[in-house]
Amino acid sequence: MYALEINNLRKTYKNGVEALKGISLKVEEGDFFALLGPNGAGKSTLIGIISSLVNATSGETLVFGTSVQKDRSKAMAQIGLVPQELNFNQFEKPMEIVVNQAGYYGIPREIALDRAEKYLKQLDLWDKAEKISRTLSGGMKRRLMIARAMVNEPRLLILDEPTAGVDIEIRRSMWEFVKDINNHGTTVILTTHYLEEAESLCRNIAIIDHGEIIKNTDMRSLLATLDVETFVLDLREAIVDCPAVDGIDIVVRDDRTLEASIPKQKSLNTLFAELERQGIHVLSMRNKANRLEELFMKLVDRGAAQGVEAA
Amino acid sequence: MSENLHWVGYKTIVRKEITRILRIWGQTIVPPAITMTLYFIIFGELIGRRIGEMGGFTYMQYIVPGLIIMSVITNSYGNMVSSFFGAKFGKHIEELLISPLPNWVILAGYVTGALTRGLMVGGVVMAVSLLFTPIEVQHPLVMLTVLLLTAIVFSLAGLINAIFAQKFDDIAIIPTFVLAPLTYLGGVFYSIALLPAFWQKVSVVNPILYMVNGFRYGMLGVSDVSLVATYGVIIIAGAVLFTGCMILLHKGTGLRT
Structure with missing residues (x-):
């Protein structure tokens, strides 16, 4: 059984915008799955339909075999959602927010209080549990939404750009937390602007553009298709x-920096040997862009001059 | 599991709503108490003394039931519309929309919250009224059922307003231009027997007239309309509004795109 199975899903908004053009997708149970695409590609609509916030025009969405359209309640009981935008009552306290969310999933208050403590502690928010949420920092608010999404211990966790605007230290600790959850069996679907994170965390990937899936494969195979890598040499x-x-x-x-684009079949030794022969000494070297970024830009047919923007 | 889900979910929404009412008590409980105290002083004491008796009671006694039910109507409606629209505006309504809770549980939870505020304020207004005049309740069961059903009706109406509201201005339009005139013209301050025949006929199409008079019958034992008509109007209004709310929630109007 798949954690998520989408069949020929379409969404046309009232204003005529066709956000999804009949997409199909399967996510294996236990997977860490990246859903990438440029802004306006249809990712948020897709996540909205999976989480029942958006009504599909046609097609089917199955969460662990249960249709979101036919048995919303059963399907939703298995999902945890961390949305892109802050969507909790900023006048409530983190403890209240997390415990109330548990209540909406039928979790009795005594258990909800224990779980809230567990996840607020794991996400380093326990000392803020009784503060008004409005006073939390941006990173804390993001972590609060993860704690809230985890309180029903979902089988499928959907993270929609959870680290947007979060500093690198907190971002890394968030990923450690999510990796650990995934290692314990929770299926994770992630959209992110940070493609190096998608590359390091996710095993499978779908790229969506203009409402269509343009690539759906495993990360290793996708990266293997990269035929040229660009390095910056100091x-x-x-x-x-x-x-x-x-x-x-x-x-x-x-005058002290070069960019070298090297085809996959060429050895880096060739480059270094030739530069050495010409009296040029390389101090250090790094990838110009993350490998997934390079592929992503190619796939969505956007030139590097436009800058990289994913998810 | 689903019984547990429904019951725990319902209790959670109610607890959340009551916590909200108590957290902002300065906005929810105190203002109606002050307003109604002023009504009692100005209309009951100062003007009422010159008016004399109405329906066999002092004017102060006559307006007490009307002012209590007016507070209940305004606060049930106001609580629902502000809380639900606030949740929609702040997007935290999504916490409920993505949960497995069915719509009827969400509706029941919010209605209970609004009803609670209506009854809390009604209780405060009644306590204030006792400072001005003694009241002997004639039909407690009628009084209680009319109060509860009226609060439910206006909670449901408040939800429909909140669902269609796009901005905060939209939640003030109905209370200002519809609810307030209907309440004031619904016999809170007078018996419709005082009106010319034409305006008496106009008044009977105002549903609030039945609620005010039903409640007044419960408290004082006098009414301008029959008890059957009172319950009939309230139950029909409640059924229509409940159906409307369920249809809107099912379609996701204003909530799901």
Whole structure:
């Protein structure tokens, strides 16, 4: 049985915008699944339909075999949602918010209080449990939404850009938490702007654009399709002319920095040997962009000049 | 499981609503108490003394039931519309919409919250009224049932307003332009027997007239309309509004896109 199975899902809004054009998708139980796409691609509509906040025009959404359209209550009991926008009452306290959410899933108050304590502690919010939520920092508010989504211990956790605007330290601790949940069997679907995170966390991926799935595969196979990687090289001495290396495109960014685009079949040793021969010494090297970003940009047919923006 | 889900979910919504009412007691409980005290002083004491008797009671006694039910109507409606629209505006209504709770549990929870505020304020107004005049309740069961059913009717009406409201201005339109005129013209301050024949006929299409008079019958034993008509109007209004609420929640109007 799949954690999520979507068949020929369509959504046309009242204003005529066709947000989803008959997409189909399967997410295995226990998967850590990335759902990526540019802004306006249809991801939020898709998540809205899965979580029943958006009514599908046609098609079917099954959560662990239960149709969201036919048996909403049973399907929803298995989902936890961390939405893109803050959607809790900012005048309530974190403890109230999490315990109330448990109540909406039929979890008795005594159990809800224990679970709220558990997840608020795990997400480093226990000392803020009785503060008014409005006074929490942006990162704390995001973590509060994760604690709230976890209180019913869902089998499927959907994270819609959960780390937007969160500093790197908190972001990493959030990912550790979500990885741990996934390791304990919860299926996770993630949308994010940070593609390096999708690359390191997710095993499978779907890319959606203009309301259609343009790629749906496992992360390893997708990354294997990358035929050229671009590296930034920092040089020890300034150079005047751009060095030429057979089969490798090199661009001078400034007199001490080069960008080299290397086809997959070429060895990096070739580049270094040739630069060495020309008297150019490389101090350090890094990827120009994350590999998934490069693929993503190719797939959604947007030039690098437009900048990278995913999810 | 589903019985537990429904009952726990219902209790959670009610608890949340009552916590909200008590958290902002300065906005929910105190203002109606002050307003009604002023009504008792100005209309009951100062003007009432010159008016004399009405329906066999002092004017102060005559307006007490009307002012209590007026508070219940205004506060049941107001609580529902402000709480539900607030949740919609702040998006935290999504906490409920993504939960497994069926619509009727959500509706029951919110109605109970609104009803509770109506009864709390009604109780405060009644306590204030006892400072001005003694009241001997004639038909407690009628008084209680009319009070409860009226509060339910206006809670349901408040939900429909909240569902269609797009901005905060929209939640003030109905109370200002519909509810207040109907309440004032619903016999809170007078018996419709005082009106010319034409206006008496106009008054009988006002549903609030039946609620005010039904409640007055419960408290004082006098009414301008029959008890059957009172219950009939309240039950029909309640059934129509409940059906409307359920249809709107099922379709997700204003809530799900």
